[in-house]
Amino acid sequence: MSLSIRAARPDDLNVAVPMLRASMGGLANYLFDDPHRTLDQYLADVYKVKGHRFSWTVSFVAEMNAEGVGYLLCYPGRELNGLQIAFLRKFPSLFGWGDTLRLIRRTWPLLNAPEADHDEFYISNVGVLPEFRGRGYGEQLMAFAEGQARAARLTKCSLAVDETNADAIRLYQRLGYQIVFTRRFKGRLAELESGYHRMVKSLPAR
Numbered sequence: 001m002s003l004s005i006r007a008a009r010p011d012d013l014n015v016a017v018p019m020l021r022a023s024m025g026g027l028a029n030y031l032f033d034d035p036h037r038t039l040d041q042y043l044a045d046v047y048k049v050k051g052h053r054f055s056w057t058v059s060f061v062a063e064m065n066a067e068g069v070g071y072l073l074c075y076p077g078r079e080l081n082g083l084q085i086a087f088l089r090k091f092p093s094l095f096g097w098g099d100t101l102r103l104i105r106r107t108w109p110l111l112n113a114p115e116a117d118h119d120e121f122y123i124s125n126v127g128v129l130p131e132f133r134g135r136g137y138g139e140q141l142m143a144f145a146e147g148q149a150r151a152a153r154l155t156k157c158s159l160a161v162d163e164t165n166a167d168a169i170r171l172y173q174r175l176g177y178q179i180v181f182t183r184r185f186k187g188r189l190a191e192l193e194s195g196y197h198r199m200v201k202s203l204p205a206r
Helices: 013-024 026-032 039-047 077-110 137-151 166-174 187-192
Strands: 004-007 059-064 067-076 121-128 156-162 178-184 195-202
Touching: 004 137, 013 026, 013 039, 013 059, 013 067, 013 121, 026 039, 026 077, 026 187, 039 077, 059 137, 067 077, 067 137, 077 121, 077 187, 121 137, 137 156, 137 166, 156 166, 166 195
Parallel strands: 121 156
Antiparallel strands: 004 059, 059 067, 067 121, 156 195, 178 195
16 A cells, blocks of 8 residues: 555644654753653643644644554744744743743744745755655655645755764755755754754755
8 A cells, every 4th residue: 555644633743743753853842841741742732732733733644554653743834933932932831931931931042043934835844754764765755745836836946964864864855955054053952952954955846
């Protein structure tokens, strides 16, 4: 059977949570470090709330024989600011004002380099579970994202990738993505993740 990709549901935690954790890398630990819950509990609670940048409502799940094998979170770049604001607004009801203020302090230094331009389709998070890698599923998820970009009448896709993730960088370059910007982190975050490349692809006309 061929891979199928469908809109995500709130109960897709078995694939969404590990893929959010893996694709965010050290940034997830930096933003969501909490002595009262594990990172996976944190991400699960965030994912299950609708209408923000890490929600099931902007996610897709890849399945093989009705089993989740991969995950994609994506949206038009023009929606990023609104989704980020929605995330911060929902945060206090989930985790309290103490955690919210801490998140804002940690997020603030990251805001001076835009993640996506308004004329791009942003692939925020994408990944395949380890046991299903090497079968071309990642490429199929990327092709699906590019189809979503065209449906949104956008001609460019963008993403951010850990600058040390050589395998992912090679895949994206093979698919036509080019590095347009490199951001290197400082301070505590740099101890968890050194930085990232912003990569952009112009979609061929059809």
